[in-house]
Amino acid sequence: xxxxxxxxxxxxxxxxxxxxxxxxxxxxxxxxxxxxxxxxxxxxxxxxxxxxxxxxxxxxxxxxxxxxxxxxxxxxxxxxxxxxxxxxxxxxxxxxxxxxxxxxxxxxxxxxxxxxxxxxxxxxxxxxxxxxxxxxxxxxxxxxxxxxxxxxxxxxxxxxxxxxxxxxxxxxxxxxxxxxxxxxxxxxxxxxxxxxxxxxxxxxxxxxxxxxxxxxxxxxxxxxxxxxxxxxxxxxxxxxxxxxxxxxxxxxxxxxxxxxxxxxxxxxxxxxxxxxxxxxxxxxxxxxxxxxxxxxxxxxxxxxxxxxxxxxxxxxxxxxxxxxxxxxxxxxxxxxxxxxx
Amino acid sequence: xxxxxxxxxxxxxxxxxxxxxxxxxxxxxxxxxxxxxxxxxxxxxxxxxxxxxxxxxxxxxxxxxxxxxxxxxxxxxxxxxxxxxxxxxxxxxxxxxxxxxxxxxxxxxxxxxxxxxxxxxxxxxxxxxxxxxxxxxxxxxxxxxxxxxxxxxxxxxxxxxxxxxxxxxxxxxxxxxxxxxxxxxxxxxxxxxxxxxxxxxxxxxxxxxxxxxxxxxxxxxxxxxxxxxxxxxxxxxxxxxxxxxxxxxxxxxxxxxxxxxxxxxxxxxxxxxxxxxxxxxxxxxxxxxxxxxxxxxxxxxxxxxxxxxxxxxxxxxxxxxxxxxxxxxxxxxxxxxxxxx
DNA sequence: CTGTTAGCGCATTCAG
DNA sequence: CTGAATGCGCTAACAG
Numbered sequence: 001x002x003x004x005x006x007x008x009x010x011x012x013x014x015x016x017x018x019x020x021x022x023x024x025x026x027x028x029x030x031x032x033x034x035x036x037x038x039x040x041x042x043x044x045x046x047x048x049x050x051x052x053x054x055x056x057x058x059x060x061x062x063x064x065x066x067x068x069x070x071x072x073x074x075x076x077x078x079x080x081x082x083x084x085x086x087x088x089x090x091x092x093x094x095x096x097x098x099x100x101x102x103x104x105x106x107x108x109x110x111x112x113x114x115x116x117x118x119x120x121x122x123x124x125x126x127x128x129x130x131x132x133x134x135x136x137x138x139x140x141x142x143x144x145x146x147x148x149x150x151x152x153x154x155x156x157x158x159x160x161x162x163x164x165x166x167x168x169x170x171x172x173x174x175x176x177x178x179x180x181x182x183x184x185x186x187x188x189x190x191x192x193x194x195x196x197x198x199x200x201x202x203x204x205x206x207x208x209x210x211x212x213x214x215x216x217x218x219x220x221x222x223x224x225x226x227x228x229x230x231x232x233x234x235x236x237x238x239x240x241x242x243x244x245x246x247x248x249x250x251x252x253x254x255x256x257x258x259x260x261x262x263x264x265x266x267x268x269x270x271x272x273x274x275x276x277x278x279x280x281x282x283x284x285x286x287x288x289x290x291x292x293x294x295x296x297x298x299x300x301x302x303x304x305x306x307x308x309x310x311x312x313x314x315x316x317x318x319x320x321x322x323x324x325x326x327x328x329x330x331x332x333x334x335x336x337x338x339x340x341x
Numbered sequence: 342x343x344x345x346x347x348x349x350x351x352x353x354x355x356x357x358x359x360x361x362x363x364x365x366x367x368x369x370x371x372x373x374x375x376x377x378x379x380x381x382x383x384x385x386x387x388x389x390x391x392x393x394x395x396x397x398x399x400x401x402x403x404x405x406x407x408x409x410x411x412x413x414x415x416x417x418x419x420x421x422x423x424x425x426x427x428x429x430x431x432x433x434x435x436x437x438x439x440x441x442x443x444x445x446x447x448x449x450x451x452x453x454x455x456x457x458x459x460x461x462x463x464x465x466x467x468x469x470x471x472x473x474x475x476x477x478x479x480x481x482x483x484x485x486x487x488x489x490x491x492x493x494x495x496x497x498x499x500x501x502x503x504x505x506x507x508x509x510x511x512x513x514x515x516x517x518x519x520x521x522x523x524x525x526x527x528x529x530x531x532x533x534x535x536x537x538x539x540x541x542x543x544x545x546x547x548x549x550x551x552x553x554x555x556x557x558x559x560x561x562x563x564x565x566x567x568x569x570x571x572x573x574x575x576x577x578x579x580x581x582x583x584x585x586x587x588x589x590x591x592x593x594x595x596x597x598x599x600x601x602x603x604x605x606x607x608x609x610x611x612x613x614x615x616x617x618x619x620x621x622x623x624x625x626x627x628x629x630x631x632x633x634x635x636x637x638x639x640x641x642x643x644x645x646x647x648x649x650x651x652x653x654x655x656x657x658x659x660x661x662x663x664x665x666x667x668x669x670x671x672x673x674x675x676x677x678x679x680x681x682x
Numbered sequence: 683c684t685g686t687t688a689g690c691g692c693a694t695t696c697a698g
Numbered sequence: 699c700t701g702a703a704t705g706c707g708c709t710a711a712c713a714g
Binding site for chain 2: 115
Binding site for chain 1: 690
């Protein structure tokens with residue numbers, strides 16, 4: 001590796017001047033600057049990232065912690081983060097927590113050891129977990145730049161963003177109710193997953209609003225995987241008094257329900273209407289196309305990266321942003337069968 | 342931030358000893374060691390990653406360059422890479438090249454500036470591009486640890502792995518021929534994409550093997566996106582003498598073809614058989630389920646990470662591995678409609 | 683077994 | 699405008 005000293009030597013000057021010249025900082029005569037640039041190029045000089053970082057205390061790297069990159073809602077979010085980050089000169093480190101609080105904490109610890117400039121925590125159950133809240137507080141106090149995505153409970157000392165899960169669920173449920181369904185099954189996520197809880201609350205509130213009794217027997221708890229949607233959906237459909245509509249807390253499970261309905265020979269939406277949440281790519285490819293709640297994934301990612309990097313670039317701002325994005329219900333054939341052209 | 346010096350001071354010793362104690366290196370008395378550990382814990386000491394890296398010349402980070410994380414074949418590969426990397430103590434930096442050679446080169450340059458210990462290049466057209474080949478050679482000579490995935494043309498001075506694209510395509514095509522199709526449309530990828538070229542060769546070889554004339558008119562060039570599969574598939578199907586089978590160079594385009602067929606009211610596979618390549622998750626969810634060529638994505642990622650990290654941990658080994666994995670044809674309803682239970 | 687010393691490569695003082 | 703000196707925090711080599 002060629003160092004700044006070698007460049008300085010060949011250019012008959014010193015490291016300080018080379019540094020200033022190459023970084024366009026401070027004064028340096030046009031002529032010496034040109035000379036230095038020529039020599040640097042000839043020697044194929046490239047600054048040593050680590051050394052520079054050690055000095056400047058900036059790595060130009062942000063870390064992203066998400067439950068699982070293989071979960072179809074994340075790639076697009078990640079792409080949004082990456083594009084914005086690259087645009088602003090940052091690289092992106094990505095790790096999976098599998099939504100395990102211990103793992104999230106472990107990763108937060110690793111990344112806060114001065115290897116990255118900031119961290120985006122796309123939390124699983126996340127902020128709902130006490131240990132994680134404490135960890136976040138601690139990091140924030142230690143000056144670690146952090147943005148939390150997903151569900152945010154308290155006024156944590158971080159910037160955060162999430163979509164309005166309650167509202168989204170409320171609205172799809174209302175859509176189903178308006179179609180005349182009064183027995184709607186809900187397939188939730190893991191009991192401790194805050195996102196699922198919120199969606200469940202939205203579902204419940206909509207029922208209430210329509211004067212329909214909330215009934216525990218119509219709520220099943222899955223794990224956000226297709227298999228669980230399939231199993232629980234099948235169970236719902238095989239009951240003596242099966243619900244006429246099923247709303248799953250995410251699209252992946254909703255697709256499982258569609259497969260179950262198909263297997264049982266139930267027509268969708270005539271015999272059973274099905275709705276999901278997320279609007280993953282495949283929601284509009286599967287047949288029937290899936291009614292769901294759409295969140296602008298790419299934009300969420302992009303916005304998250306922007307918030308984080310902005311936070312990185314300012315000192316001691318103790319007012320935190322809390323952005324809650326409005327979701328949008330997308331009505332498709334799985335609840336309403338009518339061609340619109 | 343608390344440094345090693347503060348720990349040393351409180352423990353009434355010096356930085357060297359603290360370093361040895363905390364890293365379990367060299368000799369250090371049990372007692373002093375315990376003391377140091379206690380103090381370190383009390384002060385909440387955590388080593389400064391950059392400083393350590395500058396000294397040891399290791400970052401414990403690997404970089405991954407892929408065309409696009411939002412392309413459904415990548416998340417699983419990435420997950421394989423991440424899991425293996427984490428297991429071995431590495432973090433993973435991920436960037437998208439959008440299969441643009443200039444972008445690949447740019448990213449290779451950035452990452453080789455001592456910010457990562459090694460690079461996995463999951464190339465788009467990649468090794469087929471002269472500039473990239475040169476770049477790879479240069480980096481290899483400079484001692485940068487590199488593993489290239491995807492299609493590999495020459496005996497480049499790097500480890501590499503890819504699946505046998507030719508073989509996979511050959512076999513699905515043979516499958517179609519054996520079903521009696523003798524007019525098989527092929528939807529390729531971009532003309533400069535080596536992967537697509539190889540798959541096309543496999544298609545062609547299978548035809549030849551069955552004494553069927555290869556016909557340019559039966560080959561269309563897409564861009565690996567669903568939309569192009571849809572458009573080109575529709576075009577094939579609306580011809581006066583439409584092919585009775587269509588083989589697309591990847592699943593995403595094949596799904597586009599399925600949608601086109603559906604829209605035109607053609608029954609699959611009775612009126613048109615459809616096959617893809619990759620076996621993405623959705624290939625088995627879409628109806629009809631898609632016949633395709635399966636590659637063990639998670640394992641590919643895991644293996645790639647393993648190769649790279651092994652390479653990182655050895656000095657000056659100038660013999661390079663070239664692994665070519667065997668793909669497997671998965672027959673589903675889109676070509677062969679029969680229930681098997 | 684432990685303390686001292688040096689230096690990784692750079693950016694930033696501070697004199698001049 | 700430029701050179702010299704300093705130190706970011708750590709580990710490794712060496713002397714004791």
